[in-house]
Amino acid sequence: MPVGESILAEADKPDNPGETGPAAFAPLCLLVLTACAQSSNTEALVPEMPVPTAEVTETxxxxxxxxxxxxxxxxxxxxxxxxxxxxxxxxxxxxxxxxxxxDALNSKERIPYGTVRDGMVYNFWQDDVNVRGLWRRASLESYATDAPDWETVVDFDRLAADEGKNWVYKGADCLRTLDAPARHCIVSLSDGGKDAVITREFDLGTKAFVEEGFETPEAKQGAAWVDADTLLIASDWGAGTVTQSGYPFIIKRWTRGTPLDAATEVLRGKETDVGVWPMTIELEDGRVLQGGVTSETFFTRSYWWLPDGETAPVRWPIPSKSSPNGIYKGHFLLSLEEDWAPEGQNAAFKSGDLVAFDVETFLETRTLPPVSLVFRPTATQAVNGVAIARGAALLSISDNVVGKVLRLEPGADGWTTAAITLPGTGQAGIAFSDEHETTVFLNYEDFLTPDSLLNYDIATGEVSTLKSLPAxxxxxxxxxxxxxxxxxxxxxxxxxxxxxxxxxxxxxxxxxxxxxxxxxxxxxxxxxxxxxxxxxxxxxxxxxxxxxxxxxxxxxxxxxxxxxxxxxxxxxxxxxxxxxxxxxxxxxxxxxxxxxxxxxxxxxxxxxxxxxxxxxxxxxxxxxxxxxxxxxxxxxxxxxxxxxxxxxxxxxxxxxxxxxxxxxxxxxxxxxxxxxxxxxxxxxxxxxxxxxxxxxxxxxxxxxxxxxxxxxxxxxxxxxxxxxxxxxxxxxxxxxxxxxxx
Known part of the structure; x- marks a missing residue:
């Protein structure tokens, strides 16, 4: 969905004892659930702590x-x-x-989960030698072998030593377009593991940070690529520019070669919002929609489109408790967290439903087109996520806390689903999918079964084991x-x-x-x-x-x-x-x-x-x-x-x-x-x-x-x-x- 796709998920699946769920500490970091999925760096500088009230001070x-x-x-x-x-x-x-x-955490016998980009798999790896970690890559062919030929992109231990910093890698957001391979990335680095980061532009071709490229000071911040020379960025712009929660509420458009303080404001929220984050959406023909997300509360959001050449943002006509999931065959997919009866339509949807509407019709009319039901979970099911690949849309669900993956397809009589065969009845999910790539990775595990990385063939529908771990x-x-x-x-x-x-x-x-x-x-x-x-x-x-x-x-x-x-x-x-x-x-x-x-x-x-x-x-x-x-x-x-x-x-x-x-x-x-x-x-x-x-x-x-x-x-x-x-x-x-x- 975004032009700049996050590779934060490239980090090895962590073994976090005591954090039994895969995101046990994550919830309080998912400040804007959809916006954070668009970029790895979507947070702002922590404000000064408010002066306590007299009542609290005394007691x-x-x-x-x-x-x-x-x-x-x-x-x-x-x-x-x-x-x-x-x-x-x-x-x-x-x-x-x-x-x-x-021994378990540093074991070489770990699946190197990664992101596929232009025939290469990018992975972040930590072990007893690479304590801060390596950002590395291997060809798809090599990755499929038992001993991939990894090429180091960034050695973060060496970078920290060279710069005398306590750098912790927090992910990268790389520019993807239909007509050009990925090259430019915004890399996020944290001092000691904080949420606040500095960001620097990185060139995948030269494997070096770009001199006089995009670079920002430490803040909880978010950025989204518009094109190779333009970013949308939300950050701490000085006194009075972060919310009461400590996150940015002003988005600016930043052009290469200009100082950050010369960036032009394009969207502003309020100090009482949780935060405001940039977002870009690439349509299937390569056009890029610029916009942002205003998170009024932790669970309510307004999504905005910034039409080219216009100064007034256009609000996407979707419920405040809903999450966009991408565009597939012209359909804008949306998961609901509240009941919805679209105005003027003879339709009613339930909280938990996955729905869709025609995106081009909205862009032309700026009003909500007819909304259709894609998937309605039963009382024991829940929608976990939707992923778009080049030629397929996948749905991850939970059924009595057992993971399943379905393939979605629109048709003349509505949407159909087809179950994808998995190894067992444990936790299953979509490990990698990207609208630019035909490669799809799934993963499976349960309490007693080690991780398996599965390859899903879009053309045949077959699932094969790419990598599996010994006990x-x-x-x-x-x-x-x-x-x-x-x-x-x-x-x-x-x-x-x-x-x-x-x-x-x-x-x-x-x-x-x-x-x-x-x-x-x-x-x-x-x-x-x-x-x-x-x-x-x-x-x-x-x-x-x-x-x-x-x-x-x-x-x-x-x-x-x-x-x-x-x-x-x-x-x-x-x-x-x-x-x-x-x-x-x-x-x-x-x-x-x-x-x-x-x-x-x-x-x-x-x-x-x-x-x-x-x-x-x-x-x-x-x-x-x-x-x-x-x-x-x-x-x-x-x-x-x-x-x-x-x-x-x-x-x-x-x-x-x-x-x-x-x-x-x-x-x-x-x-x-x-x-x-x-x-x-x-x-x-x-x-x-x-x-x-x-x-x-x-x-x-x-x-x-x-x-x-x-x-x-x-x-x-x-x-x-x-x-x-x-x-x-x-x-x-x-x-x-x-x-x-x-």
Missing amino acids: DPNLWLEEVEGEKALAWVRRQNSRSLAVLQADPRYAGFEAAAL KFDTTGLTVEQFFATSKDGTKVPYFLVHRSDIPFDGTTPTLLYGYGGFQVSMNPSYSPVLGRLWLEQGGAYALANIRGGGEFGPQWHQAGLKLHRQRVYDDFIAVGEDLVARKVTTPAHLGIEGGSNGGLLMGVMLNQRPDLWNAVVVQVPLLDMLRYHMLLAGASWVDEYGSPDVPEERAFLETISPYQNFDASTPYPVPFFVTSTKDDRVHPGHARKMAKLFEDAGLPFLYYENVDGGHSAAANQTERAKRSALEFTYLSERLFPALRD
């Missing part, structure tokens, strides 16, 4: 911990790190866990089951359980339960060598909860847990925990829970609401102070999910769930483990710091680890990921395995 003695780089705050962090590392790294299991995690942990005797727990309001909530088939069902099995429950992100079966080696091989069981707030059953499943209804998310998670106990898989003494980001908030709530149900709680990069979250970093962008502390009714509800405000020193809490990152410029590390300080002041035991790098993932490279994983699983083992506990 919160721990505000000093919100000073991210404050001397006093960092001294406290260092003390907690030193104390907790001494405890966990002294455990006899730690060294083996770290070595096993590092990376011992699955002997392991089985996977899906159960349904009954939530407080009677809703049936699914969850997966991975365990040894011979567990005694006497409540003694150490069990780790993972949950997220937010931002319409689904938690799907996935293969994790680190989880396998550090937990399942040790005799632990693993449960993955598909609670409301996620996207497992479409927009309604997500919207059921918004704002004042969020207690349903927490009731669902509690119900899964209770179901594991009722089935005698485990007992509270052997049950641990884990979640990150929005899932970290879930963990904080679980500490307060059911401290009796778990004996270990891993709280990763969390939101915890829900009365100030909207004032910290990107927090203001999430009020459409959580509600606003500035709205009395919503504040009253947030006061009932906010972990920080509901801490009670007299409660017999399980010993929690807080994990965060100093460089996280999305979810403020102050959340974890302040909650841990409450435990410290109350004299209650807790563990705390704050990585000085790593951004929102709390790890910037495989070495840090291995360390974090080893710390977490050492803690879980100490708390939940009876033989070595105490």
